[in-house]
Amino acid sequence: METEQKKVKKKLSTPKKILVGFLSALVLLIVGFGVFTLVKLYGMSMNAARFVAKPTVSPYATPDPGLQEANDNLDLTRDWDSELDPNLIYLDPIYVENAIDPDVVNILVIGEDDSLDAVNGRSDVTLIVSYNQRLHTVKTISVLRDTWVYISGRDRWNRINAAYRFGGVGLAINTINENFGLDIQYYMKTDFNNLVSIIDKLGGLDVPLSEEELAYYAKTHPNNPITDGENGVYHLNGEQVLAHVRNRTIGNGDWSRTERQRIVMNSLLKRARQEKDIVSLTSLIYSLTDYIDTNLSPWQMISIGSGVVFGSNLNNTQKGTIPCTGSWNYAYEGSMAVIHIDLEKNRQWIRGFIYGVQ
Numbered sequence: 325m326e327t328e329q330k331k332v333k334k335k336l337s338t339p340k341k342i343l344v345g346f347l348s349a350l351v352l353l354i355v356g357f358g359v360f361t362l363v364k365l366y367g368m369s370m371n372a373a374r375f376v377a378k379p380t381v382s383p384y385a386t387p388d389p390g391l392q393e394a395n396d397n398l399d400l401t402r403d404w405d406s407e408l409d410p411n412l413i414y415l416d417p418i419y420v421e422n423a424i425d426p427d428v429v430n431i432l433v434i435g436e437d438d439s440l441d442a443v444n445g446r447s448d449v450t451l452i453v454s455y456n457q458r459l460h461t462v463k464t465i466s467v468l469r470d471t472w473v474y475i476s477g478r479d480r481w482n483r484i485n486a487a488y489r490f491g492g493v494g495l496a497i498n499t500i501n502e503n504f505g506l507d508i509q510y511y512m513k514t515d516f517n518n519l520v521s522i523i524d525k526l527g528g529l530d531v532p533l534s535e536e537e538l539a540y541y542a543k544t545h546p547n548n549p550i551t552d553g554e555n556g557v558y559h560l561n562g563e564q565v566l567a568h569v570r571n572r573t574i575g576n577g578d579w580s581r582t583e584r585q586r587i588v589m590n591s592l593l594k595r596a597r598q599e600k601d602i603v604s605l606t607s608l609i610y611s612l613t614d615y616i617d618t619n620l621s622p623w624q625m626i627s628i629g630s631g632v633v634f635g636s637n638l639n640n641t642q643k644g645t646i647p648c649t650g651s652w653n654y655a656y657e658g659s660m661a662v663i664h665i666d667l668e669k670n671r672q673w674i675r676g677f678i679y680g681v682q
Contacts, residue, residue: 372619373494378419391655416494421507427458436515447488460635463642466582472662473503518615520562648673
């Protein structure tokens with residue numbers, strides 16, 4: 325009798341063993357995938373700029389050199405690049421800054437044009453993304469590349485995008501913080517070639533285009549026509565988006581180009597909102613790890629990403645530009661066209677735009 329009961333128990337235990345084995349394998353698979361995902365996400369920050377204590381510096385140690393006022397025939401479609409001393413090109417650390425408002429996270433987004441034969445290429449996209457974790461609001465500020473600022477890390481005045489060419493993301497962040505009184509500590513960087521891959525990886529992007537822009541792309545890119553769209557919004561592939569963010573022929577030069585870049589950034593955020601939950605959003609972030617460098621940790625990327633995508637109203641994203649309205653004029657430094665600005669007026673504008681205070 326006892327032997328028969330043991331046989332019954334043994335028979336009953338077999339399905340349980342199978343179930344336990346299946347669940348154990350499933351848990352191991354999930355844990356293994358999670359660990360693999362984290363390793364991939366951490367890989368985005370393997371070459372991140374290091375942090376150091378901020379030295380005592382004066383943002384205006386060298387007097388602003390006199391600039392020649394520009395005439396009305398200024399060519400806004402031309403790239404102006406000054407010669408850089410190769411001895412001044414090296415990677416800078418990021419200076420530690422105390423948060424102005426602990427609820428506000430400011431991230432510098434850099435789009436690099438690596439067509440130059442230089443260590444850091446050219447930062448053709450310099451965009452500050454400001455996320456308020458308490459109010460769940462997103463604000464974006466384009467920094468015009470020709471803005472004339474003091475680069476304390478090299479003790480000289482130059483166009484703001486020269487900071488990236490001199491010292492990479494570290495010097496770019498430090499220069500913006502010192503000139504405009506900000507507290508940026510984080511960045512996300514990609515190059516224009518990767519932008520094409522990112523957009524194609526996402527399956528394209530819906531972007532509003534004017535009739536003038538459509539006609540321009542049809543003329544300049546006849547082998548890659550834009551046809552998929554309605555009501556002024558078109559579904560673009562990677563090459564088409566790249567042409568759009570680089571276009572400064574239509575409109576008012578770099579002012580119009582940076583506006584296009586902000587619109588594309590907003591379209592990217594809206595595309596991310598198509599993900600239904602944090603798991604799918606994490607999967608989306610994971611799929612882009614090979615194309616983006618950042619110093620955000622995986623936890624920060626997922627936390628900030630979910631807050632921006634699921635918590636904010638992307639239709640009300642506020643957009644701005646440095647320099648702000650009424651604070652600048654075109655000028656020449658030698659043969660190089662630059663934008664001469666009122667630094668103090670821009671500092672005040674930024675505090676009001678991001679933090680709501682003067």
